[in-house]
Amino acid sequence: MIKNYFKIAIRNLFKNKLHTAINLIGLSIGLGVGILIFFFIQFELSFDRFHSDSEKIHRVKSHEVVDGEMNESFSSPMIVEEAFREEFPQIEHISGLVTSNVQAKLPDGTKQIQSFLLVNADFLQLFSFPLVQGDRSSQLKDKFSILVTEKTAQRYFGDEDPIGKSIQLEMGEEAQDYLVTGVLRNIPANSSIQFEMLMPMDNMDFFANEQRMNSWYNVWGQNIVKLRNPEDAATMESQMETFMQKVLGEDYAPGQFYFTFHPISEMHFSEGAGNGGLQTTRKSLLWILGGIAFLVVLIACINFTTMAIGRATMRAKEVGVRKTMGANFRQLIFQFLTEAFLITLFSTLLGVLIAELLLPTFNSLFEKELGLAYGPIQIGILITLMLLITLLAGAYPAFFLSGLKPIRVLKGNLSIHFGKQGLRKGLVGFQFFISFLLLAATLIMVNQMNAIRNFNLGFDQDQVLVIEIPDVPSNSFVKSLKESFAKAETYRQAIEGRSEIATSGITVGTYGDDAYWELGFPLEDGTQFDFYVNFIGGEYLNTLGLELVEGRGLSPEIGSDSSALLINEAFAEAFQWDDPTGELLPGTEFNPHQIVGVVKDFHHESLYRPIAPIVFAKSPETIFSGINNLMIRSNTNPRILVKNATSNFDAFLSVLEDEYLKVFPGENFEFSFLDESIEAQYRADDRLGKMVLAASLIAILIASMGLFALVALSIAGRTKEIGIRKVLGATSWSISWMFGKEYILLTLSGILIAFPLSIYVMQNWISQFAIREWPSWLSFIILVLGVLIFTILIVSSQSFRASKLNPVKTLKDE
Incomplete structure (x- = not known):
């Protein structure tokens, strides 16, 4: 009987080739787009769920009230790890995560930037990243030991066994040899935490002193906890006020500073401050894409339904004859649904092919590594889609045609419009x-x-190259920045006299959200004033075509300008200064300084954000002396901005690279275009x-x-x-x-x-x-x-x- 249903259904489909083809093409295209998007949504929702007991793993989230406004961040103090371990028995494992990078020496003698993740020994018990070489229980216990991924091991050692071999990293002011004790499988694409190398947290002493690491008001990276039971998060949050009062003592103020626990399953969708540079996806994007896929598939289903209703007159006599011959209502419905199912089945197969063809374009568009793997979940999605479309597109025509009265149909009294x-x-x-x-x-x-x-951003972005300058390792952050600036100035002077170069300047921040450093200082009335800072040198203003509305710029020739400052119009307006030149920053703790000029407002961040107050300085000491808040979310090394003066780009680039290798022998010459950075926002x-x-x-x-x-x-x-x-x-x-x-x-x-x-x-x-x-x-x-x-x-x-x-x-x- 079922075989007969399929045989008749196929015969009807071939009999009406035009309508079958339109249905088939429409559904195939709709399903191709739908399959691709639904698989993408499933992939995004799978992030970080491959870890064992993922429902027990949480990130520590900081909450702090500043000037009456609640600031939330996924960055937290390093001292959290030790304090939580002692205070909360509900925690099974806890580890800090600090991302950093230094210069590494390759076997051929060249250098490159090597990123790594500073963690403690609990990291491998927290997460389920597979270890393919080495003993899991003995890792991350020796300060100068490291774990690398398979890809990283291949880069440093080729096909040789990496276990027991060393990688030289420039930590602090000298190079250190780190012993490879384990190799991890390459991190899966659906992991929010991506890294090439793991290093014990003991190495933080190369980046910060003990006082800063043990302060509740200095944040370094993130803290991850694994609880004994998922419900313990709520219990710990209820005890948080007592805990904060205990650790802060006299500094404690109810509801002003505390921590909560954020499930790791939401890590991939958590946008906001202190997110550790994670590549996140807005959940709203998934809803939008899911809605688009649904609408496209729905339009294809509507085609099916409207054409089936339109063809009702041609099928009416068929229904009348079948009912006269003894076919019942259920049999007729099954026949029409069989036709709908066959079209949906063939459309799904074609849709999968279309999805595969569209996949490279989709991955390029969203910068993803999505692969259409057909596991149980994906097969379940396909079967569900097929059944839903069969019912959605075929149900009404099936019930409508099967309910026709044979006597009206065969006597020819049936209206063409059927009402x-x-x-x-x-x-x-x-x-x-x-x-x-x-x-x-x-x-x-x-x-x-x-x-x-x-939109006119207020500066010149065309033909401007951004050249990365290697940082000078030092235990002192300020010393490292100053010495890196000195190296950058040496390079800038080397290229400045060449005819291919129009102008050049030095900068820490280039363009983009969080590109400038965010600082704050207390005012005399007790309120907090937040602003942005950028450290600059050379012909920075001229290179970007920034306009001075008052005063003068910072000159390399004037020694006293090491303590001079520039501000933008927004900064002057914040304090209602009619003539800002000669004014001082309103904070009470700043070293001697003077504001010498005002830069016309320009957009240093993306146009998602309004223009904020900015200070430009040559040296960090003046600014750092009076602040009580510092947030660095991006680059800490200086960069050179270079304006091209020739139409021969190859000659221009050759000059820059030749001089770079003279000043920085063995380093990789890396550059980007400023306008590309702007577009990336x-x-x-x-x-x-x-x-x-x-x-x-x-x-x-x-x-x-x-x-x-x-x-x-x-x-x-x-x-x-x-x-x-x-x-x-x-x-x-x-x-x-x-x-x-x-x-x-x-x-x-x-x-x-x-x-x-x-x-x-x-x-x-x-x-x-x-x-x-x-x-x-x-x-x-x-x-x-x-x-x-x-x-x-x-x-x-x-x-x-x-x-x-x-x-x-x-x-x-x-």
Whole structure:
């Protein structure tokens, strides 16, 4: 019996090749996009869940009230580890995580930057990263031992066994040999914690003194805990106030400073301060992409449903004959659902192929390493999709056709519209509603991102190279920064006289969120003033084309400028200074200094953020002497900004590299373009815009295919009416308009609903920018006209052809 159902279903599908092909192509494209996005969402949700007992692992989250505002951060003091271990028996394992990098020496004598993670011995008990060489229980106990990943071992030792071999790292002011005692399997792509090398936490003494490491007000990296039971997190948080009072003593103020515990399953979605440079994904992005996938698949399902209803007249007599021959309601439903299932099955197979073809483009767009592995979870997603689409697309036609009365069908009394014309029109209108909603969202996003790209940031970004300068290792952070600056100035002087170089400057911060250091100092009234600082040298202002509105810049020729400062207009406005030159920073602890100039406001951060107060200095001592808060989230080494003066880029680059290797022998010459750094700030929203654009085009394609098929069915059912109208004198244009106006009204109805909704939906997205620009009304009008013209072309292409048929042929059987 089942075999017979499938045989009849296949015969019906081949009999109506056009409609089958449209359904197959539409569903395949929709499923291809849907499969890719659903697999991506599943991959993102799998982050950090491969660790054993992942539900017991939490990150320590800091909460501190500053000037009445609660600041939250995933950075926490190093002393947390020891204090928590003693105070909370609920903790089974705990480890700090501090990311750093130093110069490493390769076997061929060259140097490179080597990043590593400072952890303690509990790290390998906290996490389930597989160890492929070495004894797990004995790792990270010797200060000068390290673990490396397979990829790192290959880079340093090739195919040789790395165990027992050393890697030389420049720690502090001298090189140290670190013994490889273990090799970890390469870190999986769905791990938030990515690293190449693990080093014992004892090595923190190369980066900070004991006082700073044991302070509750100095944060270093993160702390991770593994609890004995998942419920213990709430218990520990309830005891936190007592604990904070105990450790802070007189400094304790209720509710002003405390810690909570954040599940590691949320680590990949946790954006915010002190996140350790983790590559995170906004959960809202997953919701948006999931919604896009659902809408695209839904449009394809609507095609299926509308065409099935449209073909109802052709299948009505088949249903009547089957019922007369004894077929019952359940058998007929099963027959129609079998046809829907077959189309869905073939579409799913084609969809998988389309998803595989789109995968490289998708990975490039989102900078991911997604692979379409077909494990139990993925197979479950595919089966669920198939069943849902079969029911969604085939259920209504199956129940509708199976419920027809055979006596009405066989006597020919069945109305061509079945009383369901409103549903069919509603589905077509809904398709265009979705399509226009996506198109309008795309227009808003493209317009906003174009406005961002064309916005004047207040400085010159074209033809500016950013050259990385190696840091000078030192136990003193200030000493390391000063000596690195001195090296940078030596290099800058070496290139300054060359004809290929226009200007050059030294800077710590370049461009981007968290690129400048965030500082704060107390005012006389007890409030806290927060600002940003950048340490600069050389012709920094000229290289970027920054404008001085008052005073002068910092000169390399004036020795006293080591204690001089520049500020921006926003800083001057914060203190309402009419003439800032000659003023002093309002804090009470700063070393002697003087403000010598004011820089015109410019955007040093992305346009998601407004312009903030900034101080520019040549030396860190003046600034560091009076602050009580310092947050460094990015670069700590100086960089050289170089403006190109020639059209021969190769010659320009050759000069820079030759002089670099003279000043920094054995170092890698690394550079980037400033404009690329600026563009990178908006990469996430650029990707989203491209994804919405692709989805809107796919939605329009699928909807237009459905409209094409539906118009063809409608015309096929009214050929005799067309013939009669022609005999009575109707023109081809009037017949085309008869069909066209119905679908134009449907399209217009969808647009009128989608237009205000798109503005409402995109309001939240566009509000994240400090600079906002909505599309003009003319842009929306052009978009509406484009969609209407598109609809008219599809409908008229068929209706006009039908109006040209000879009435004799359509009426000869009457």
